[in-house]
Amino acid sequence: MARRRVFVTGATGLVGSQLCVELAEAGWEVRALTRHDLEPTLHPSIIWIHGDVLEEGYWPSAVDGVDAIVHLAGESVAAGRWTAERKRGLIDSRISSTERILDGVRDAERKPKALLCASACGYYGARGGELLDEAARPGSDFLAQLCVDWEAAARAGESLGLRVVCLRFGMVLGRGGGALARMLPIFRKGLGGPLGPPDRYTPWVHLDDATALVRRALEGGDDAMSGPVNVVSPGAVRMGEFARALGDALGRPAVLPVPLLALRLVLGEAADALVPGQHVMPQAAFEAGFRFRYDRIAVALRSLVGRASGSTD
Numbered sequence: 001m002a003r004r005r006v007f008v009t010g011a012t013g014l015v016g017s018q019l020c021v022e023l024a025e026a027g028w029e030v031r032a033l034t035r036h037d038l039e040p041t042l043h044p045s046i047i048w049i050h051g052d053v054l055e056e057g058y059w060p061s062a063v064d065g066v067d068a069i070v071h072l073a074g075e076s077v078a079a080g081r082w083t084a085e086r087k088r089g090l091i092d093s094r095i096s097s098t099e100r101i102l103d104g105v106r107d108a109e110r111k112p113k114a115l116l117c118a119s120a121c122g123y124y125g126a127r128g129g130e131l132l133d134e135a136a137r138p139g140s141d142f143l144a145q146l147c148v149d150w151e152a153a154a155r156a157g158e159s160l161g162l163r164v165v166c167l168r169f170g171m172v173l174g175r176g177g178g179a180l181a182r183m184l185p186i187f188r189k190g191l192g193g194p195l196g197p198p199d200r201y202t203p204w205v206h207l208d209d210a211t212a213l214v215r216r217a218l219e220g221g222d223d224a225m226s227g228p229v230n231v232v233s234p235g236a237v238r239m240g241e242f243a244r245a246l247g248d249a250l251g252r253p254a255v256l257p258v259p260l261l262a263l264r265l266v267l268g269e270a271a272d273a274l275v276p277g278q279h280v281m282p283q284a285a286f287e288a289g290f291r292f293r294y295d296r297i298a299v300a301l302r303s304l305v306g307r308a309s310g311s312t313d
């Protein structure tokens with residue numbers, strides 16, 4: 001069988017780095033984009049492409065000859081206040097970059113068959129306890145509009161013959177990055193607690209399940225996935241339960257809530273989007289027959305930060 005090839009942006013990120021290693025180990029030729037000159041030592045067979053999704057350059061030509069593209073690059077949503085300049089970066093690193101990738105597809109002699117593009121549960125906006133599957137309508141805040149526009153930019157690839165999958169990630173829980181890495185120092189000191197109102201649902205997914213679901217979405221054939229896919233665990237929890245589970249996994253109390261008002265003082269508009277209250281179900285994953293390894297938050301967190309996990313983060 002011919003060797004399968006994939007082009008991955010966001011390849012050095014929390015999701016991308018584990019995904020690239022798994023794909024390389026499974027025999028894929030992985031072409032991975034990074035802005036950095038030094039090549040990350042993820043896996044010896046990964047071919048590094050140097051480029052910035054915010055800039056034009058030769059990097060979109062790397063899609064020529066690949067079977068699929070996984071577009072995960074995007075400036076961090078949670079890195080602080082959304083100033084006008086940061087909002088521009090959040091938009092451009094996602095939407096202009098997707099348009100550049102599609103330019104690369106248009107120019108390619110050997111066109112890819114699939115584009116898997118990151119999005120987020122932020123698509124749904126703040127929705128209280130309403131059960132949300134992929135058919136639910138979008139929200140109307142900045143993050144929701146960003147996701148709507150990003151997905152529309154990706155789905156423009158359908159007119160180029162691409163099978164497009166929009167990966168609506170919940171909070172991805174993995175070692176060494178993402179929300180968990182930001183919370184751990186505080187929870188380790190016993191100063192953790194629910195972020196915002198404890199009764200708000202917070203969609204989450206273990207990194208191992210997230211990359212496994214992305215790999216499932218890469219598969220073509222009659223039962224190939226397309227359209228929006230909620231990349232969330234079926235074991236939805238509220239913020240209070242999440243904080244208790246993290247405290248238990250660390251053997252520390254986790255009773256000090258961070259009021260929404262305090263989050264708003266630090267993060268401004270970003271605060272509400274980061275603790276939105278979304279009860280999201282992975283309906284498309286169920287329909288594709290995908291089986292989650294982690295559907296209980298306590299087990300997921302123990303595997304990542306518990307004493308038996310070997311974590312040194």
Ligand SMILES: NC(=O)c1ccc[n+]([C@@H]2O[C@H](COP(=O)([O-])OP(=O)(O)OC[C@H]3O[C@@H](n4cnc5c(N)ncnc54)[C@H](OP(=O)(O)O)[C@@H]3O)[C@@H](O)[C@H]2O)c1
Nearest residue numbers: 010012013014015034035052053073074118120169171172
């Ligand atoms: N992790 C989550 O909980 C979560 C939740 C919802 C949605 N998502 C979305 O899923 C995607 C992957 O998430 P993640 O947590 O793995 O991301 P991450 O750890 O923040 O990594 C972001 C990646 O994007 C790349 N990147 C950023 N700006 C770039 C630019 N201008 N040019 C080229 N590359 C750029 C970085 O690459 P270099 O620094 O190497 O260039 C890095 O590999 C993101 O789009 C994120 O918004 C994630």
